Amino acid sequence: MxxxxxxxxxxxxxxxxxxxxxMLLFAFVVLVPSARGVYYAFTDWDGLSPDFSWxxxxxxxxxVGDATARQAIWHTLxxxxxxxxxxxxxxxxLALGVNSMIKSRNVLRVLLFAPAVVTxxxxxxxxxxxxxxxxxxxxxxGAVGLTSWQQDWLGDPQLALWAVVGVIVWQFAGYSMVIFxxxxxSVPKEIYEAAAIDGTGPVxxxxxxxxxxxxxxxxxxxxxxxxxxxKLFDQVFALTGGGPGHATDTISTLIYKEAFTLGExxxxxxxxxxxxxxxxxxxxxxxxxxxxxxxAAS
Amino acid sequence: xxxxxxxxxxxxxxxxxxxxVVAFPVYVLxxxxxxxxxxxxxxxxxxTRPTLDNFTEAWREGxxxxxxxxxxxxxxxxxxxxxxxxxxxxxxxxxxxxKWSRGMFxxxxxxxxxxxxxxxxxxxxxxxxxxxLGSVWALILFYSGLxxxxxxxxxxxxxxxxxxxxxxxALIDGATSLQAFRYxxxxxxxxxxxxxxxxxxxxxxxxxxxxxLYLSGSDQQTVxxxxxxxxxxxxxxxxxxxxxxxxSIVPILAVYFALQRSIINGFxxxxxx
Numbered sequence: 217m218x219x220x221x222x223x224x225x226x227x228x229x230x231x232x233x234x235x236x237x238x239m240l241l242f243a244f245v246v247l248v249p250s251a252r253g254v255y256y257a258f259t260d261w262d263g264l265s266p267d268f269s270w271x272x273x274x275x276x277x278x279x280v281g282d283a284t285a286r287q288a289i290w291h292t293l294x295x296x297x298x299x300x301x302x303x304x305x306x307x308x309x310l311a312l313g314v315n316s317m318i319k320s321r322n323v324l325r326v327l328l329f330a331p332a333v334v335t336x337x338x339x340x341x342x343x344x345x346x347x348x349x350x351x352x353x354x355x356x357x358g359a360v361g362l363t364s365w366q367q368d369w370l371g372d373p374q375l376a377l378w379a380v381v382g383v384i385v386w387q388f389a390g391y392s393m394v395i396f397x398x399x400x401x402s403v404p405k406e407i408y409e410a411a412a413i414d415g416t417g418p419v420x421x422x423x424x425x426x427x428x429x430x431x432x433x434x435x436x437x438x439x440x441x442x443x444x445x446x447k448l449f450d451q452v453f454a455l456t457g458g459g460p461g462h463a464t465d466t467i468s469t470l471i472y473k474e475a476f477t478l479g480e481x482x483x484x485x486x487x488x489x490x491x492x493x494x495x496x497x498x499x500x501x502x503x504x505x506x507x508x509x510x511x512a513a514s
Numbered sequence: 515x516x517x518x519x520x521x522x523x524x525x526x527x528x529x530x531x532x533x534x535v536v537a538f539p540v541y542v543l544x545x546x547x548x549x550x551x552x553x554x555x556x557x558x559x560x561x562t563r564p565t566l567d568n569f570t571e572a573w574r575e576g577x578x579x580x581x582x583x584x585x586x587x588x589x590x591x592x593x594x595x596x597x598x599x600x601x602x603x604x605x606x607x608x609x610x611x612x613k614w615s616r617g618m619f620x621x622x623x624x625x626x627x628x629x630x631x632x633x634x635x636x637x638x639x640x641x642x643x644x645x646x647l648g649s650v651w652a653l654i655l656f657y658s659g660l661x662x663x664x665x666x667x668x669x670x671x672x673x674x675x676x677x678x679x680x681x682x683x684a685l686i687d688g689a690t691s692l693q694a695f696r697y698x699x700x701x702x703x704x705x706x707x708x709x710x711x712x713x714x715x716x717x718x719x720x721x722x723x724x725x726x727l728y729l730s731g732s733d734q735q736t737v738x739x740x741x742x743x744x745x746x747x748x749x750x751x752x753x754x755x756x757x758x759x760x761x762s763i764v765p766i767l768a769v770y771f772a773l774q775r776s777i778i779n780g781f782x783x784x785x786x787x
Contacts, residue, residue, distance in 0.1 A: 226678070226682055227681060227682040227684070227685025227686055227691075227694065228685060228691065229606070229609060229610050229612075230605045230606040230609055230610065230691045230695070231606065231691055232606055232610070232612075232614055232615070234602045234603060234605050234606045234691070234692075234695070235602075235603040235606050235607055235618055236603075237599040237602070237603070238599035238600050238602065238603035238662045238666060239603065239618060239621070239662075241595075241599060241655075241658050241659035241662055242621075242622075242625060242659050242662040242663060243659075244640075244655075244659055245633065245637060245655070245656055245658070245659025245660050245662075246625050246628060246630075246633055246659055246660060246662075246663070247621065247624075247625070248636075249632075249633035249634075249635075249636035249637040249640065250628050250632045250633045250636075252636035253632040253633055253634075253635065253636050254632070256635070256636065263635065263638075263639070310529075310532065313525060313528065313529045313532070314529065316522065316525055317522050318522060318525055318526040318529060319526065320526060320529065320530060320533075321529075324529055324530070324532075324533050325778070326771070326774045326778070327533050327536065327537065328532070328533060328536055329774075329778055329781075330536075330767065330770060330771075331536060332781075333716055333766055333767070333770045333777065334720075334763055334766055334767070335719070335720040335722070335737065335738050335741075335762065335763075335766065336720060336722070337720075337722045337738045337741060337742060338738070338741055338759050338762050338763060339539075341741065341742075341745055341755065341759060342539055342542075342543055342756070342759055343539065345542075345546075345752050345755075345756070346539055346542060346557075350557075351557065352538075352539070352542040352557040352558060355556045355557055355558050356538075356558060359556075359558060386536065386539070390536070391781065394778055394781050394782050395781070395782060397782070398782035446629075447629050447630075447631070449722075449723050450722045450723065450738075453722075453742075454742070454745075467631075468631055468723075471631050471634075472723075475635055476727075481635055484635065485632070485635055485636075487631075488629070488631040488632040488634070488635075489632065491629050491631055491632070492627075492628060492629055492631075492632050495627060495628075495629050496627050499627055500627075
């Protein structure tokens, strides 16, 4: 905001202690434990005993040799990228469909968004049944004569990861849609219609008129889906528990297992440090990339 | 013109088909929840013997009443605290230009990036030492801090776009900073308060990982943890599980459909912030 000198008298600046309650809560819950977490990542702490020792990079060298951890990191990145592309692709198509002259657009907007407010663990349990060998998805494939497409969606190590991605897209495509829709509504109708009358095709109109105005919506959507994908825990926990074997383990499910079923707290926190680094690198990288894009588009 | 009407109609058809795909799991959910366990026909076939027995049993066995109460308390109290402390904190952070203000803003930005998994285990230890494990107070304290960076960030962005003239007028007329905030600035923040309220309430209500850690082994549960426990106990009795899932979804969807306009705008509101 700009200040106009000498036009108005200014009141006193708000006192710093207004920020104190929030900063204290934030420090107690996030900052201090995170700092301690980074410290514990270099120890062999078991979560209970007060004595533990500094082992330097020990946990991280173990991780390099740990095939389960390497796989979990790979799954995490794969899921995050897949969700980002598919969920936003579907979300954008839905937004374009709803942002049209169709009569059902208001009802559809409300319906398509509805899954996004439901508890993820609950929708994941629902899908665990639907994707089972005798579940509704296979019944539906059988009913339309596609018996050969029937699969043990969550029990097949090749498919389970994609089943998890599918469930998340089902739940959150409507979320991306709503963000894109808010962006689409900022596109001036006159310009769009004028281009149509001049004979510009729908693809060209989208690319040259709509896409640049959607840049802020893209920024938010890509950030939300990629960070959400990297931190993914609930849906994997409920759908597959990381299985079959370790076929769907993500960094977050491994953090949970190492700490609470194996008692390897130090190692678990070392995994959390890796997760933090990935999130930090991806979000700053994406921030600068998309900020440049937004400037280029405007 | 005919061609356009035909196209619109085709689009309408495709979009309704998409909505049917989205709604299909809900149909199966309800169909299985209202049929007796003895009915083993295809999950697609509408049941011929609807019953409410699954619901009464799931309600009784799953302690869902207590879990719903806990979820309501945790969500209401922690969202109230977060909105109060974050909006107040955003005031000096958005307006002051001193070094400390800049420093705190950077800490808030750092908080946006840190994944909770990093703090979860050390905080587990602190909560244990404070004797808060297994109590809803642990969760209230937790969300009140965890949601601060995001909420404060939303408020700062919105506040920076507001003119200072109104609060300055109040301050020059002798109002204290707190009065200027409470009676002049805060009412102008209403749109972003609605957004922050919706986003915080949904993420607190739906959170599973934290209550799984901090309430495990106690009789205090929130809805997501109660559901996970219920599934663990009734492994393949899907009719009962589905009834429990329906019970947990109904309150959320009821609120959603009643307030859909504000909720959807709340979600989209982050875009303008």
